[in-house]
Amino acid sequence: MITIKDLHASINGKEILKGINLEVKPGEIHAIMGPNGSGKSTLASVLAGREDYEVTGGSVDFEGKDLLDLSPEDRAREGMFLAFQYPVEIPGVSNINFLKTAINEIRAYHGQEEIAAKDFMSLVKEKQALVEFNKKLANRSVNEGFSGGEKKRNEIFQMAMLNPKLGLLDETDSGLDIDALRVVANGVNKLKNDNNAFVVITHYQRLLDYIVPDFVHVLYNGKIVKSGTKELAVELEEKGYDWIKEANPELA
Amino acid sequence: MGYNEDDLAKDLENSEYKYGFVTDIESDKAPKGLNEDIIRLISSKKNEPEWLLEYRLDAFKKWQAMEEPDWAHIKYEKPDFQDLHYYAAPKPKKQLESLDEVDPELLDTFKKLGIPIEEQKMLTGVAVDIVMDSVSVKTTFKDKLKELGIIFCSFSEAVQDHPELVKKYMSSVVPASDNFYAALNSAVFTDGSFVYIPKGVRCPMELSTYFRINERETGQFERTLIVADEGSYVSYLEGCTAPMRDENQLHAAVVELIAHDNAEIKYSTVQNWYPGNKQGKGGIYNFVTKRGICMDDAKISWTQVETGSAVTWKYPSCILKGDRSVGEFYSVAVTNNYQQADTGTKMIHIGKDTKSTIISKGISAGRSNNSYRGLVKIRKGAERSRNFSQCDSLLLGNKCGAHTFPYIEVENKSAKVEHEATTSKIGEDQIFYCNARGIDTEKAIGLIVNGFCKDVMSKLPMEFAVEAQKLLAISLEGSVG
Numbered sequence: 001m002i003t004i005k006d007l008h009a010s011i012n013g014k015e016i017l018k019g020i021n022l023e024v025k026p027g028e029i030h031a032i033m034g035p036n037g038s039g040k041s042t043l044a045s046v047l048a049g050r051e052d053y054e055v056t057g058g059s060v061d062f063e064g065k066d067l068l069d070l071s072p073e074d075r076a077r078e079g080m081f082l083a084f085q086y087p088v089e090i091p092g093v094s095n096i097n098f099l100k101t102a103i104n105e106i107r108a109y110h111g112q113e114e115i116a117a118k119d120f121m122s123l124v125k126e127k128q129a130l131v132e133f134n135k136k137l138a139n140r141s142v143n144e145g146f147s148g149g150e151k152k153r154n155e156i157f158q159m160a161m162l163n164p165k166l167g168l169l170d171e172t173d174s175g176l177d178i179d180a181l182r183v184v185a186n187g188v189n190k191l192k193n194d195n196n197a198f199v200v201i202t203h204y205q206r207l208l209d210y211i212v213p214d215f216v217h218v219l220y221n222g223k224i225v226k227s228g229t230k231e232l233a234v235e236l237e238e239k240g241y242d243w244i245k246e247a248n249p250e251l252a
Numbered sequence: 253m254g255y256n257e258d259d260l261a262k263d264l265e266n267s268e269y270k271y272g273f274v275t276d277i278e279s280d281k282a283p284k285g286l287n288e289d290i291i292r293l294i295s296s297k298k299n300e301p302e303w304l305l306e307y308r309l310d311a312f313k314k315w316q317a318m319e320e321p322d323w324a325h326i327k328y329e330k331p332d333f334q335d336l337h338y339y340a341a342p343k344p345k346k347q348l349e350s351l352d353e354v355d356p357e358l359l360d361t362f363k364k365l366g367i368p369i370e371e372q373k374m375l376t377g378v379a380v381d382i383v384m385d386s387v388s389v390k391t392t393f394k395d396k397l398k399e400l401g402i403i404f405c406s407f408s409e410a411v412q413d414h415p416e417l418v419k420k421y422m423s424s425v426v427p428a429s430d431n432f433y434a435a436l437n438s439a440v441f442t443d444g445s446f447v448y449i450p451k452g453v454r455c456p457m458e459l460s461t462y463f464r465i466n467e468r469e470t471g472q473f474e475r476t477l478i479v480a481d482e483g484s485y486v487s488y489l490e491g492c493t494a495p496m497r498d499e500n501q502l503h504a505a506v507v508e509l510i511a512h513d514n515a516e517i518k519y520s521t522v523q524n525w526y527p528g529n530k531q532g533k534g535g536i537y538n539f540v541t542k543r544g545i546c547m548d549d550a551k552i553s554w555t556q557v558e559t560g561s562a563v564t565w566k567y568p569s570c571i572l573k574g575d576r577s578v579g580e581f582y583s584v585a586v587t588n589n590y591q592q593a594d595t596g597t598k599m600i601h602i603g604k605d606t607k608s609t610i611i612s613k614g615i616s617a618g619r620s621n622n623s624y625r626g627l628v629k630i631r632k633g634a635e636r637s638r639n640f641s642q643c644d645s646l647l648l649g650n651k652c653g654a655h656t657f658p659y660i661e662v663e664n665k666s667a668k669v670e671h672e673a674t675t676s677k678i679g680e681d682q683i684f685y686c687n688a689r690g691i692d693t694e695k696a697i698g699l700i701v702n703g704f705c706k707d708v709m710s711k712l713p714m715e716f717a718v719e720a721q722k723l724l725a726i727s728l729e730g731s732v733g
Contacts, residue, residue, distance in 0.1 A: 048688050051680075072687035081688075088685040092703025101699060102689040109690070141703065158689065 001026050001166055001197045002047075002067070007058035009046045016042040018222035018251075019058065024166070027194040031208055031233060032201045034219035035241040040201045041085060043219070044170040048082040049075050063165065076102075077109040079165030083155035083172050090142040095154065096124065098142045099161050106162065127160040131187035149180035156187035167191070167198045173207040185210030205237035220244050221251040282339035288312065291439055294339045298408055298442075301415060311428035311438030318432045324594040325623040325655055328537060328563045331502045336472075338440045396456070403448040404459055407475050410446035417448055421479050425508040425543045425571070433504040433539040433565075437473045441506070444475035449484040449515075458713055460489040474505040480515035480550075487518040489716060502537050503561075509544030509552055513574065516551040517544060520712055522720055524727075525560035532590025532619075535562025542566065548574035548603070555711045557720045558585040558593060559727040567625065569598035572606035572637070579608040582708040584720075586701075586727045587620030587652070596626035596657075601634035601667070610641040613705045616652035617728050623655040630667040638668045645675040646704050648697065648728065698725030 007020040016039045024030050034040050046053050047060065049072030060067040067075060090098065104114045115123075128135060133153055143151050152172050159167050172184055188198055188211050200211055208216075208230065216233045218226040220241070225248050226232065236244075282293055291312055295305040320330055397404055403414060410418050428438035449455055480486050490507075503525070511517045519542075528535025538561040544552040554568035570579030581597035599608035608628065616622040628639045645654035656673050678700055686696035702709065702721050709717050 048684075050684055071692075072684060073690050073692045076688055076690035084685065084688075088679070088681045090682055090685070090700055090703055092706035093699050098686075098689070098699065101695065102686075102691055105692070105695065106690040162689065 001028075001063065003061040004047075005059045005061075007043075007046070007060060008056045009042060009053045010056055011042070011053050015056070016053070016222055017046065020219075020222075020224060022217065022224065024197045024199060026165075026197055027192075028215065029188075029192065029198045029200065029211060029213045031211075031213035031216045031230075032199060032219055032224075033203065033205070033216060033233060033236055035245070036203065038219045039222045040203075040219055041170055044082055044085075044168050044199075044201055047075075047168060048072060048080065073105070074109070076162075076164075077106045081159050081162055081164035081167045083152075083159055083167065083169045085170040085172070085174065087143050087146075087151040087155055089144045089146075091144050093142050095138050095140060095142050095157075099124075099158060102158075102162060123161065127157060130190055131156045131160050132183050133157040148175045149177060152176055152180060152184055153187075156184050160187060160191055163191075165196050167196070169198065169200045169202075171201055171203060173202050173204065181207060182210060205233045208233045218244055220248055223248075223251060225251070282337060284337055285334045286312075286336070286338055286440065290338050294440060294442065297339065298411070300411060303419060304411060307423070307428070308439050311435050312440075314429045315432065315435035315439055318435055320432050324565050324625070325621060325657070326563050326565065326592040326594050328592070331537065333436070336502065338473075339442070393457070400453050400456070401450040402453060402455055403446065405446055407441075407444040407446050407477065410477075414446070414448070417479065418446065418477070421508070421510055422475075422477055423508075425510060425545050426506050426541050431541060434506050434541040437475065437504045437506045437541070441473040441475040444477075444505070446476075447478040447486060447488065449480045449486045451481045452483045453481075454484065455486040458487045458489050472503055474503075476505070476507040477510075478508070478517060478519070479510045480512060480517050482512045483514040484512075485516045485518075487713065488520070489713065490519065490521040491523050501534075502539070504539045505541070507540070507542040507568075509542075511544060511546045511550035511552050511577075513548045513550060515547075516553075518553045519544070519555070519568070520716060521554075521556040521558075522716065522723065523556070523558045523560050523564075524723060526562075527560050527589065527591050528562040530589050532562070535591070536560065537563045538566065539563075540566040542568035543571065543598075544569070544579075545571040546574050546577035546579060546603075546606075549576045550574055551578040551580070553580040553582070553711070554597065555582040555708065556584070556595075557708070557712070557723070558583070558595060559723055561593075562591055564591075564593040564595055566593075566595045567597055569600070570608065571600045571602065572608065572634075573602045574606075575603040576605045576607075577603055578606070580711075581608075581610045581612070582711045583612045584615070584705045584708045584724070585613070585622055585624075586615045586724060587617065587622045588727055589618040589620060591618075591620040593621070594623045594625055596624045598627040599629070599639060601628075601630045601637040601639070604633065604635040604637070606634055606637040608637075608639045610639070610643070611707050612641075612643045613708055614643070614645045614654055615648070615701055615704070615724075615728070616645070616654050617648035619651045621653040621655070623657060625657040625659075627659040627661070628669055628671075629660075630662040630664050630669065632663045634664050634667060636666045636668075637664065639670065641669075641671045643671075643673045644704070645673075646701065647675065647677045694725070694729060697728055698722075701725070701728060 002024045004020050004022040007017055009017040020043060032040055046055060055068055065078060100120055107115060124138060128138060137150060143154060173181055185207060213230055216228055216230060217224045225244060282290055288309060291308050295308060426434050428435050447459060478488060509517050509519060525536040546552050552570050558564055568581060572579050579599050585593045585595050587593050596612060597610055610626060612624045614622040614624055624643045630637055643656050647654055654675055658671055660669055662669055682700055683693055683696045701724050709720060712720055
């Protein structure tokens, strides 16, 4: 699915990612954890193609394509989806219209015709039910006046609608109460199949009570310093991040 | 020397030449310049009654004593009014054989707007096939209106066929002395539209200048007069979303609306004249005076989508003379590259319990300047009158400007006046968010801008709104690098 090799990236001349190596295969869920400022969100932004970051080295192969060579919209069209940590409001543009535009853009990229209105509406209905998304919110302007939890749920709803190959969840759990957390996690669990993959970026272990990752990676100061299975997450929860820092004095 | 009308004409000629056109040499054209003789010539060519000639001459005298206003937030080279032609015989449009002869760039825009092939042909002067018999459509349309006693014709026809109505209403809302451009228009106007809706009649269809597109050349000095008699209703559409090229650089139109007791006039405009090239050369100067008067319980709504012209100076206004009358102004003004727009409205509350609403959305991109200028005036007798104004500006990039000049004059204590204004920038965050969903930047801007204008777009008649949405996106193409 995606192979990241020795990825370096910086912002305003400051290096944030200092050589990331990661391979994600279809059907897998990877969790990336780490203390604040370790570069977790930067990794998500760089993969999605945010221009503020400069890639200074390394390579990313996404389904046989050089990801770093693709524009942000083409990455999305190739099947990558970033669930934002801070979803943006777009006043006056209904969620439905927004998603229809997105779906048709993606279809056009693959040489497919626009989706028929009827098919689109039944897709909306199906996915709304799947991720327990409020019907009223679907018709409102994109994220406008949504609560923090509603915005995150909307990200999951959008992900369900666009049906990506690779879903990147950037601290989707931050600021969520336990109910919203469960809804978000259930969404991912329902969307998961043998052909797609998810990378879940999180600061806390609690999301991983609901989404069970196949692999857990610890990011610290721009490098993955430890990888393991879900037990690693539990260990982190118990011990905190200090022992990671102590074990990697050269990165401090 | 600045870029003038001749240069523009030359530019247009050259671009036509490139695609194999032959430029005709015009014959029946008055010499350049403006004086009483020219005005007499115009009037006699149009076979006008004596009173109309007198009106023109009087307006000319007033105009001579006036100075071109310079209070608007626009910069342009003032036209040399003695260097213009004020009369040219209406020349038949060049009939083209097929769309292959039309400027491909223009066709490209048509395609983006989704204008059907047959309509494209009509708009560009290509002979229309039998598929759509425009003549018969037009005739059915006219018969239907006639049955209801509705008059919808060119201004010149109205002068000949309904002189009493023209004489009674013309200049009753916009006097010749109103302003510099209105005075100029009053002296030299050539043609325009006339509408009369009889008492109690609800006009069953949108009246659109589009239906008259083959009947006339868009005049440089247009004059439109719409009279809605007691209890009647009419919706009028001006312009079209297709790009309008015109060899005249200066346009100074006058539009007058009269809504009698209980009548309603809805006036929608889409203006998409040539805005000049990316360097800001050429383009139309659009100086328009639009005003309506409402009697008791009457309502006038102005809705406008302004995307064209190099310079726009335009303030569609309502005089709320009658008690309980209502005035509305919904506006979207887009400026890109070096375009300049100074537009807004005036709501003059005279009658009791009058209400007005102003929603203005200004979008600036490139190096353009976009200003809202509005006046809300509550006169002494306008008991319990109310106004709500909302002026929002959206900026794309950081080389453009948005300005708001609201004037409020209240002479009655029982009145309520509200004004809200916001300025925002299209955020890179918003665009990236769209990108991350597979939507490219151009489309994203179109989406965001249309969302911003939703309150106004929803006031447009349905089919107009769909085209206008696309037009907004096209106008802003290339505005974000």
